[in-house]
Amino acid sequence: MNATKVLGETGMIAQAMRMAYEHRPQQIEMAAAVEKSLRDKAHLIVEAGTGVGKSLAYLVPLVLWTREGNVRAVVATYTKALQQQLVDKDLPFLKNVLGDFRYALCVGGENYLCLRRFDYLRIGNLYEQNEIEPLNRLFAWSTMTKTGLRSELETEPLPGLWAKACRQADLCFGKDCSYYKDCFYLKAKSIEQQAHILVANHHLFFADMATGGNVLPQFKAVVFDEAHQVEDVATDYLGVEVTNFSVKYLLDTLLSQRTRKGLLTRLTVQDAEVQILRGMVDGLRVVSDNFFLNLHPFLSKEPALRIRQRNIVPDILSEPLMELRDSLLELTPDSQEEELEVKAFAARAQSLASAVRINLDQSAEGFVYWAERENLRYRLVASPIDVAGTLRENLFGKADTVILTSATLSAAGAFTYIKNRLGLDAPTELQLDSPFDFEKQALLYIATGLDDQQASGYQERFDAELKSVLTITRGRTLVLFTSYGQLRKSAETLRKELPELGFLCQGEMPAYRLIEQFKSVPRAVLMGTASFWQGIDIPGEALQCVVIAKLPFAVPDEPIVEARMERLKNPFFEYQVPQATLLFRQGFGRLIRTKTDRGAVVVLDSRIMTKIYGKSFLKSIPKCRITDERERFSEFFEALRK
Numbered sequence: 001m002n003a004t005k006v007l008g009e010t011g012m013i014a015q016a017m018r019m020a021y022e023h024r025p026q027q028i029e030m031a032a033a034v035e036k037s038l039r040d041k042a043h044l045i046v047e048a049g050t051g052v053g054k055s056l057a058y059l060v061p062l063v064l065w066t067r068e069g070n071v072r073a074v075v076a077t078y079t080k081a082l083q084q085q086l087v088d089k090d091l092p093f094l095k096n097v098l099g100d101f102r103y104a105l106c107v108g109g110e111n112y113l114c115l116r117r118f119d120y121l122r123i124g125n126l127y128e129q130n131e132i133e134p135l136n137r138l139f140a141w142s143t144m145t146k147t148g149l150r151s152e153l154e155t156e157p158l159p160g161l162w163a164k165a166c167r168q169a170d171l172c173f174g175k176d177c178s179y180y181k182d183c184f185y186l187k188a189k190s191i192e193q194q195a196h197i198l199v200a201n202h203h204l205f206f207a208d209m210a211t212g213g214n215v216l217p218q219f220k221a222v223v224f225d226e227a228h229q230v231e232d233v234a235t236d237y238l239g240v241e242v243t244n245f246s247v248k249y250l251l252d253t254l255l256s257q258r259t260r261k262g263l264l265t266r267l268t269v270q271d272a273e274v275q276i277l278r279g280m281v282d283g284l285r286v287v288s289d290n291f292f293l294n295l296h297p298f299l300s301k302e303p304a305l306r307i308r309q310r311n312i313v314p315d316i317l318s319e320p321l322m323e324l325r326d327s328l329l330e331l332t333p334d335s336q337e338e339e340l341e342v343k344a345f346a347a348r349a350q351s352l353a354s355a356v357r358i359n360l361d362q363s364a365e366g367f368v369y370w371a372e373r374e375n376l377r378y379r380l381v382a383s384p385i386d387v388a389g390t391l392r393e394n395l396f397g398k399a400d401t402v403i404l405t406s407a408t409l410s411a412a413g414a415f416t417y418i419k420n421r422l423g424l425d426a427p428t429e430l431q432l433d434s435p436f437d438f439e440k441q442a443l444l445y446i447a448t449g450l451d452d453q454q455a456s457g458y459q460e461r462f463d464a465e466l467k468s469v470l471t472i473t474r475g476r477t478l479v480l481f482t483s484y485g486q487l488r489k490s491a492e493t494l495r496k497e498l499p500e501l502g503f504l505c506q507g508e509m510p511a512y513r514l515i516e517q518f519k520s521v522p523r524a525v526l527m528g529t530a531s532f533w534q535g536i537d538i539p540g541e542a543l544q545c546v547v548i549a550k551l552p553f554a555v556p557d558e559p560i561v562e563a564r565m566e567r568l569k570n571p572f573f574e575y576q577v578p579q580a581t582l583l584f585r586q587g588f589g590r591l592i593r594t595k596t597d598r599g600a601v602v603v604l605d606s607r608i609m610t611k612i613y614g615k616s617f618l619k620s621i622p623k624c625r626i627t628d629e630r631e632r633f634s635e636f637f638e639a640l641r642k
């Protein structure tokens with residue numbers, strides 16, 4: 001049995017799908033390339049446009065290969081939606097078609113209820129007054145659930161309560177735990193051990209890499225779907241950060257400021273050392289508040305700031321944290337479990353102290369240092385400027401086969417940018433067009449006179465053009481902004497000027513509810529920034545127009561972007577243009593989701609026509625009709641309505 005036969009016109013998939021089967025040569029080509037790279041232990045990068053059916057193109061060869069060699073492979077996605085599609089639809093379907101193989105959805109340990117911590121929470125009265133009701137509900141659920149998974153709960157648990165009841169890696173005793181036999185997490189781990197295919201997300205994959213393989217069972221190959229996100233997630237996981245909330249969380253777990261309960265009141269032996277530690281925790285709370293407040297003058301104007309000088313604030317925090325660690329380690333706990341817990345908290349204090357030191361003395365090479373404030377949360381972060389070296393060694397150098405796939409991986413027709421960013425040397429490369437007929441299905445309308453965004457009257461001209469576009473489309477439009485500020489201004493103006501349309505703006509309700517409403521309300525306009533460029537899938541007539549407000553260049557003085565650009569000879573063309581091109585393609589890709597979809601993409605940034613780099617953007621999208629005449633755009637929609 002080979003993958004191309006299984007997916008071919010007379011293959012098992014075609015027989016199982018009957019009338020629903022579509023022969024897609026690009027899908028077969030991708031499956032053959034995946035099969036070959038698994039066999040040859042080689043890395044592969046595949047760009048496959050929307051509609052190729054890429055999940056089956058990698059799952060079929062992966063299932064056959066893992067089953068034949070009785071080995072394990074990971075499929076890592078960025079979004080939960082794709083993860084659910086794999087686990088709820090594609091893999092059960094393949095199990096029916098291909099016969100028996102095993103797969104498991106892997107989620108982080110903190111998604112499982114920890115029976116031991118939950119019992120301590122209840123019996124030790126470690127909850128607050130407002131948590132009593134939710135705690136009772138959680139208890140009722142805990143006696144019935146088979147998985148202990150948070151996602152099974154009908155109502156979201158209070159975050160603070162769940163944090164006290166969930167599995168946490170350093171507080172998990174594994175086989176030494178007295179709850180071992182009933183443990184939800186360990187049961188899930190044992191299922192994962194039996195599986196051929198593990199479905200995870202990028203975050204969990206990099207958590208595994210960052211802990212030297214402590215999160216996932218061993219595997220031979222990995223497929224990253226939505227691989228255009230890999231650099232950002234890896235950057236997050238390989239960084240070192242400390243926040244006032246993380247210090248507070250440690251202190252509150254030892255001795256809650258409000259309830260005056262915690263590990264320190266739960267220990268069996270309550271001797272003088274424990275009393276001293278209580279005082280120490282209270283003292284540290286004040287020190288921590290002062291430490292983070294010292295950052296405030298730097299963050300009062302800008303919410304994020306790159307820190308170029310060492311010791312921007314005095315290090316009054318790391319030493320007391322180390323003293324806390326030492327004092328915890330000097331305790332004489334009564335049982336092995338208490339000892340393990342005390343050691344875990346001592347290690348947490350040490351790791352926070354070391355994060356403070358690294359961030360202040362800027363001792364890690366190749367990192368950019370920055371601080372951020374979001375309401376009452378202060379954050380000091382050291383982020384790796386370049387993850388290529390680490391990924392080359394720990395990902396591409398270790399797994400036999402790594403496959404990167406997405407609808408957008410190339411810029412200006414080549415993979416050079418993404419390969420350089422990720423440290424992927426000499427992989428097999430494959431670029432597959434979408435099977436959709438974009439020349440028939442889509443129109444690109446580029447507005448004129450909107451290239452100088454600093455010019456006076458720009459916002460008014462932008463709103464006037466957007467108003468004309470929305471008048472023509474009568475809603476059914478997704479508007480993608482690059483800044484929340486511009487989104488707000490335009491929404492305010494257009495709500496007044498086009499009262500017949502329903503404007504749904506990011507931030508006004510959770511994204512999934514905005515999208516649900518957009519689908520169900522006629523004449524709706526959905527306005528979003530950042531995540532809306534990539535995560536939205538609205539097939540059919542509900543979405544007929546995507547407006548791109550500006551070419552999505554990363555903000556050049558954002559700390560990580562700025563530090564990456566400093567390392568390049570020609571940062572604009574080597575970094576900013578390809579990065580923006582990839583995001584532009586993602587935005588463009590929101591429009592045509594099935595072969596019957598029809599619609600237009602509108603670009604309200606004339607630089608795409610007037611600047612040299614504009615060609616990179618135009619070259620990177622599927623061939624379609626292009627116009628800069630609003631009249632033609634209007635005719636297109638009239639024809640669409642007939």
Ligand code: SF4
Nearest residue numbers: 114116172173177183
């Ligand atoms: S084994 Fe770990 S997760 Fe399971 S009950 Fe014990 S401490 Fe909690």
